[in-house]
Amino acid sequence: MPVERISKGFKDISMSFEVNPINEDLISVKDRTAIARSIRNLVLTVPGERFFNPDLGSRVSELLFDVMDDISGATIRDEIDETITKYEPRVRLQSVLVKPNYETHEYDVTITYDIVGIDVLSQQLNFALQSTR
Numbered sequence: 001m002p003v004e005r006i007s008k009g010f011k012d013i014s015m016s017f018e019v020n021p022i023n024e025d026l027i028s029v030k031d032r033t034a035i036a037r038s039i040r041n042l043v044l045t046v047p048g049e050r051f052f053n054p055d056l057g058s059r060v061s062e063l064l065f066d067v068m069d070d071i072s073g074a075t076i077r078d079e080i081d082e083t084i085t086k087y088e089p090r091v092r093l094q095s096v097l098v099k100p101n102y103e104t105h106e107y108d109v110t111i112t113y114d115i116v117g118i119d120v121l122s123q124q125l126n127f128a129l130q131s132t133r
Helices: 031-044 070-087
Strands: 011-013 028-030 091-101 106-115 123-129
Touching: 031 070, 031 106, 031 123, 070 091, 070 106, 091 123
Parallel strands: none
Antiparallel strands: 011 028, 091 106, 106 123
């Protein structure tokens, strides 16, 4: 079982790489926003995409091309669960729901988690996954 960290906050660099006009440093995102972006990026990163960490990421992008049904949704759910548990130590995952939306040809994803080391309510991240051709 992983050791829980006690922290005062989390801070990541914004992926827009915009510069703060006052101090000319990169803009950062903090706490809940930083962790939500990290989770979404982990799910959408393809293994091998990061140069110095080729195992980082999930197979979700390739799973989106399988036949859309509840079984594929369960496989995507398991992949998301495994990826977040393995690569995001700042959260304690509560649930991952993946529901196929047959009308829009996408999966609606809801991830519920607690942030380790910060006294905030459980967080929920919602997004849609759609195969791109």
